Amino acid sequence: MTRYLYLYLAFFLLTTSCRKFLNVQPQQQVDASVAITDAVSAEAAVNGLYNRLGSDGYYGSNFISLSYLMGGDIQWTGSQSAPSQIAARALTADNSNIASAWMAIYRTILSANYIIDIVPRLTDPLLTEAKKNQYQGEAYFIRALAYFDLARAWGGVQLITSPTYSKTDQEGIRRSSLAETYAQVLSDLDKAEALLPATVNRNKATQKTVWALKARFYLYQQDWVKAESYASKIIDDAANYKLLKPYNAFFANNVTATAESVFExxxxxxxxxxxxxxxxxxxxxxxxxxxxxxxxxxxxxxxxxxxxxxxxxxxxxxxxxxxxxxxxxxxxxxxxxxxxMRVAELYLIRSEARVKQTKLTQALTDLNAVRDRAGLSPATAATPEAILLAIENERRFEFAFEADRWFNLVRTGRVSSVLNISDPNKFVFPIPISEIIADKYLDPNLGY
Known part of the structure; x- marks a missing residue:
């Protein structure tokens, strides 16, 4: 862990509102053991955690843009050098957008760590055991998502799973392997699944949100049986989750939290x-x-x-x-x-998982469900290779402005042929040079 990440200890703005996300001030530092003291401040801390996830450095801008700017379909029309470098796929370790995303993800992890550590020990009678479980489950889920994003973007990373109250608390931690990082993701998802209720909430983590992320996780792990199984848990819940027609029905006319969304x-x-x-x-x-x-x-x-x-x-x-x-x-x-996470992704995950299990007819059914809602005729692909290519193309257009294209091409081994990038070192992003300078235990990614 960098020596100065402790400067970004979670700041939880206390509020009585339980319906709005907090506007967290990320650089203000307080002792979280003092800030989280009762039911109200615990709820505020969890709300603030979603703000971390939605910050400009993370899903509010920079992290998502890394995928679609690198993916070859989005151009940079401005004058700033950092995004221009990303769009050209010519990254260097001093890229400020890369550093912003890295820091935002670790701030999210640090905030989750405080909630996981402190909430179980609170004694406020207004904080029921069910609420304690829910808050911990949400923190475990968000930490799992954060480490998943670090893994697919940077490879194995430093695993910080306890609160950080001073600059020496996490000193000396080396980067874990990619397998170890993904193991941490699964561990957190398993804990979240056991703690969260099986309700529907499109803006916060529930057990069903965990199932959706597990489907994505197992797709990346090439565990086709489990990827299919977890995707089916969402798709089969047709009363709550379904593809909407036409395609723009999930975002047009100012709609939010539609049946298309699993997590927004x-x-x-x-x-x-x-x-x-x-x-x-x-x-x-x-x-x-x-x-x-x-x-x-x-x-x-x-x-x-x-x-x-x-x-x-x-x-x-x-x-x-x-x-x-x-x-x-x-x-x-x-x-x-x-x-x-949207329902369309679960259909395409299950389609790919079924191809890999030679369930071609069922795979085409899932693929064509996505095509049908986009106003397209059924795919005519007949071989596993052709169906996988068709799935890749549907992902390209379905998630053109979401965090998918680059990571999907790297995951499937197609980035070289599609984007003409032959150096495998460039399949991951550089560790920010500012982090490497600040932390002697943090090794750079090869080639940067």
Whole structure:
């Protein structure tokens, strides 16, 4: 752990509100053992944890952008060097966006660690055992997601699983292997699954949210049986989760928390999702420094390929005629959700897992469910290879502006042929140079 990460100890803004996420001030430092003292402050701490997850450095902007800027379909139209370097897939260890994402994820982990440590020891009679379990389960789930994201982006990392109250508390920790990091993810998911209720909440972790992330986890582990099983737990719950028609029904007209969403982060006018600012053109109040490139625009506008997913993009009026992304559009409020897991992903996970088990007919059924809701005719692929390629293409358009494309290509071993990146060292991001300088125990990724 870096010597100065302790400067970002969790700050939990105490509030009596249980319905709104907190606007956490990430650089303010307090002793969490004092801040979390009763039922009200425990709830506030958990709400603040979701703010960590939705911060600009994490799912509010930078971490997601690493995937779609690296994925080859999004262009950088601004002048800043860090995102330009990402879009060109020419990363260096001093890239500020990489450092921002890394730090934001570890801040999230540190905050989760306090909740896991302190909440079980609270004695407030208003804090029932069920609530204690729920808060711990949410913290375990979010910590699992954070380590999962670190693993798929940077490989094996330093595992910090206890609170950090001083700069020496976690000193001397070396990076764990990738397998050990994923083992930590599974351990946390198992704990969360046992503690959380089996309810439906699209903005917070429940047992069902755990099942969805486990499906993704087992896909990455190539455990096809379990990936299929956990995906089915969500898909088969048709009363609560389903694909919506048309494609934009999960985000158009200011809707939130639809049956399409398994887990999305809520934002407000006081806690904004930064994506809209980067995607919307100046005519609509944004900066349009991330934009679909010409190839993606052409593909999405082809009815035989994009179907009705061309609703993801729009064009400004003349004389500009600028194409822009329209998933994050709620200007000027910035209250667009951040979509972390949707039902469509579970269908595509199960489709791939079934291909790998030679259940081709069932795999096509899942794939075609996603295509049908996008207004596309059924896929005609007949071989395992052809179906897997079709799944890859559906992911490309289905999650064009979400954190999927780059990580999926790396996971499937397709990044070399699709993006012409042959150096395996470049399949992971560099460890920020600021972290390496600050922590003598933190080794860099090879090639950076």
């Amino acid at each position: 982060l809520a934002y407000s006018t006081s806690f904004k999702n930064g994506h809209y600012n980067w995607w919307l053109p100046p005519a609509l109040g944004g900066r349009r420094e991330w934009a679909p490139n010409n190839n993606l625009v052409t593909l999405l506008n082809d009815p035989a390929i994009g179907g009705n997913r061309n609703s993801l993009i729009a064009q400004t009026a003349p004389p500009g005629n600028l194409w822009y992304g329209k998933l994050y559009y709620r200007n000027p409020t910035g209250t667009d959700p951040a979509y972390l």
